[in-house]
Structure formats: structure tokens, C-alpha cells
Amino acid sequence: MTRTIKTGYHHPRMLRHAGSFNPVRIQSMHYQSGRHIRLELTPGRTLYDALVEPLYKIGVTSASTTILGGYFDHLEYCVAPPDSSGKAVIAYSSPIDAGEAFMVFGNATFGKDMEGRPLVHCHATLRTETGQVKGGHIVPQASVIGPTPLSVLVTAIEGFELRQAFDEETNIPLLKPHRES
Amino acid sequence: MTADNPTRQAPSQVVTTETGRMGRVAYARIAPNEDLVQGIEKMCLAEGFENAFVRGGLGSLVDACLGTLDGGYQQVTGPAVEVVSMAGEVRSTESGTPVASLAGIVADTDGNVYGGPFLAGWNPVCMTFEVTLEEWLPDNPDTA
Known part of the structure; x- marks a missing residue:
């Protein structure tokens, strides 16, 4: 639902989460100088494999990436409605099939999951096979790069790593910066 | 800025360029109920960044408020x-x-998209927001 309002103040609403409040609201880390990489995503590979394999080969295990526009042979995405189970405030929907789609622009964070495996968290705007422009959480393992390589600007993270850990406040696993293990 | 419309810039009298270089890179996770815009400003205070460009940003908001x-x-x-595309800077x-x-594009719970500038104070984070900033170091900081 959306509404357009000419003027006036409204009080932005907050949400009460399932777990205990963490007084640290911004968890940040920095390093001295950015290392940038231009990556081409290989046609026919999944978004996950096309991002992870070449970056691991050059020793990059945590990064922030900008995915420039390009075609996918197949693309799936999720939206984030309220969680009917009550375990968390929201939960991802089942994957939505966008078919043969064009990714207009995307951002993906690259880190490690709770088992230490590579994790890609990607949000993007896309045009579906039926011509609708949509947006959401991309399913990287189910989305296959189309016939033309997609360009990606990678900002590699060095000196610390992005690792998924269970977040007590929201009651779900989330990516956060950690000192390298 | 125009007096009655803070989302629109008045035409600039002078075209300026600013040379400089990129500096440090910072990544942050912004927690629920923190405002997206002010959260990024606080991140700059925490990391000591005066000027920066957004290199990446994704996450979710409770509700989104975009300027018209x-x-x-x-x-x-x-x-x-969900914030599905975002660009911006900090000065x-x-x-x-x-x-x-x-500024950016957001998607509602049906995947429908909307775009515009994020209004400070009116875009509370829902679950998490991941942001990467790259510091901008002007050659002549006095003019920045």
C-alpha cells in the first residue's frame, strides 16, 4: 500500500522485535584503503557461483558489490511480508519466478554464513519476463546469468570480515562485521 | 534549497568541480528502528568520516518515506x-x-517499486540495513 501526502508530519512507527534489545545500534568497522575489482559474471552460471568462485580465487571473502544492469536466463526473488509464525517481525516469502528477466541494478553483500560457507545477500530492481518492474531479495542460487556477462564493481573488505551470526533482537541470522577469525 | 521544498535544490549559481581521492572504507550494520539517513550520518560520526560516497546499501525499512x-x-x-537500489553521499x-x-528504489510486500529521496528521520530500519561507505578526501578541504 502506498499513499502520497502533500504536507504534514507523521510519527514514523517502530516495531517491537521478538528478542532482547541490543543497546549497540550501529555496528561498524573500517579499513584504511579500498581495493576495487571489476568482475564479469559468466553467462550460464548462477549468480551465486558467478560471484563467489572468481572472488575466492583472488582471496576475497568479504565484499560489497554493485551489480550493473544485465539479462538473466532465469531469475527468482522474494518479498518480505510479516511473519505469520510470530518468530520474527518479517519472513521472506517463497521465491517468485520472474522468468527470463533483466536486472536493472543491484547491490550484493558477500560474506560467510554461520557454517563458514560463502553467503551472497542481494537486493535488486528487475524487469520480469512479463514486463513488470519489481524489486526484492534475489535468490542467488536459483538465478542464472543470461547470454551477456554482467559487470560488477566489487569493493573488497580487508582487515575484518562479514559473517552471519544469530541476532538475538530480531531472532534471525544476520550479516555483521567481525574481526577475522 | 527552496524555502518550501527541502527535497529540491535551487539552481546553483556556480558550477563547481572538486578533485580528491578515495580514503577509508567502512561497513556497518544498522539495527532495527534506527533511521536509515541518520544512521548513516551517525556511522560517519563513529568512523570519523567527513565526506563519503555510498558504495553499497541493502536492507529493509518498517515503512518508507520518499520525497516528492x-x-x-x-x-x-x-x-x-525493502531497499533494492540506493545511491548517495555524505557531506x-x-x-x-x-x-x-x-535516493533509491524500494519494494513493498508485493514487490511493487517506488523511488525517490529518503527523508531523514522517516525511514526506520525494519530488520537490518547493511551499508558500505567510501571516504572522499577533497584535495582542498576548505572548499568542501
Whole structure:
């Protein structure tokens, strides 16, 4: 639902989460100088494999990436409605099939999951096979790069790593910066 | 800025360029109920960044508030409203206060998309927001 309002103040609403409040609201880390990489995503590979394999080969295990526009042979995405189970405030929907789609622009964070495996968290705007422009959480393992390589600007993270850990406040696993293990 | 419409810039009298270089890179996770725009400004305070560009940003908002051309705003109702594209920068005022200017595209719970500038104070994070900033170091900081 959306509404357009000419003027006036409204009080932005907050949400009460399932777990205990963490007084640290911004968890940040920095390093001295950015290392940038231009990556081409290989046609026919999944978004996950096309991002992870070449970056691991050059020793990059945590990064922030900008995915420039390009075609996918197949693309799936999720939206984030309220969680009917009550375990968390929201939960991802089942994957939505966008078919043969064009990714207009995307951002993906690259880190490690709770088992230490590579994790890609990607949000993007896309045009579906039926011509609708949509947006959401991309399913990287189910989305296959189309016939033309997609360009990606990678900002590699060095000196610390992005690792998924269970977040007590929201009651779900989330990516956060950690000192390298 | 125009007096009655803070989302629109008045035409600039002078075209300026600013040379400089990129500096440090910072990554942050912004927690629920923190405002997206002010969260990025606080991140700059925490990391000591005066000026920065957004290198990446994704996450979810409770509801989104995007500025409109007439000075009003468009409210996209969640939760969650996902930020699916974002660009922006942070510039510090003469007194050193960081001010973030962010624009982007959001998706509602049906995947429908909306775009515009994020209004400071009106875009509370839902679950998490991941942001990467790259510091901008002007060659002549006095003109920044």
C-alpha cells in the first residue's frame, strides 16, 4: 500500500522485535584503503557461483558489490511480508519466478554464513519476463546469468570480515562485521 | 534549497568541480528502528568520516518515506519495505555535522517499486540495513 501526502508530519512507527534489545545500534568497522575489482559474471552460471568462485580465487571473502544492469536466463526473488509464525517481525516469502528477466541494478553483500560457507545477500530492481518492474531479495542460487556477462564493481573488505551470526533482537541470522577469525 | 521544498535544490549559481581521492572504507550494520539517513550520518560520526560516497546499501525499512517534487512525501507501507537500489553521499557542514543525501528504489510486500529521496528521520530500519561507505578526501578541504 502506498499513499502520497502533500504536507504534514507523521510519527514514523517502530516495531517491537521478538528478542532482547541490543543497546549497540550501529555496528561498524573500517579499513584504511579500498581495493576495487571489476568482475564479469559468466553467462550460464548462477549468480551465486558467478560471484563467489572468481572472488575466492583472488582471496576475497568479504565484499560489497554493485551489480550493473544485465539479462538473466532465469531469475527468482522474494518479498518480505510479516511473519505469520510470530518468530520474527518479517519472513521472506517463497521465491517468485520472474522468468527470463533483466536486472536493472543491484547491490550484493558477500560474506560467510554461520557454517563458514560463502553467503551472497542481494537486493535488486528487475524487469520480469512479463514486463513488470519489481524489486526484492534475489535468490542467488536459483538465478542464472543470461547470454551477456554482467559487470560488477566489487569493493573488497580487508582487515575484518562479514559473517552471519544469530541476532538475538530480531531472532534471525544476520550479516555483521567481525574481526577475522 | 527552496524555502518550501527541502527535497529540491535551487539552481546553483556556480558550477563547481572538486578533485580528491578515495580514503577509508567502512561497513556497518544498522539495527532495527534506527533511521536509515541518520544512521548513516551517525556511522560517519563513529568512523570519523567527513565526506563519503555510498558504495553499497541493502536492507529493509518498517515503512518508507520518499520525497516528492511538490515538497510532500510518498509513504510506502510495510513491513517490510525493502531497499533494492540506493545511491548517495555524505557531506559535512562547516560545523562538522555529517548530512547524508540518499535516493533509491524500494519494494513493498508485493514487490511493487517506488523511488525517490529518503527523508531523514522517516525511514526506520525494519530488520537490518547493511551499508558500505567510501571516504572522499577533497584535495582542498576548505572548499568542501
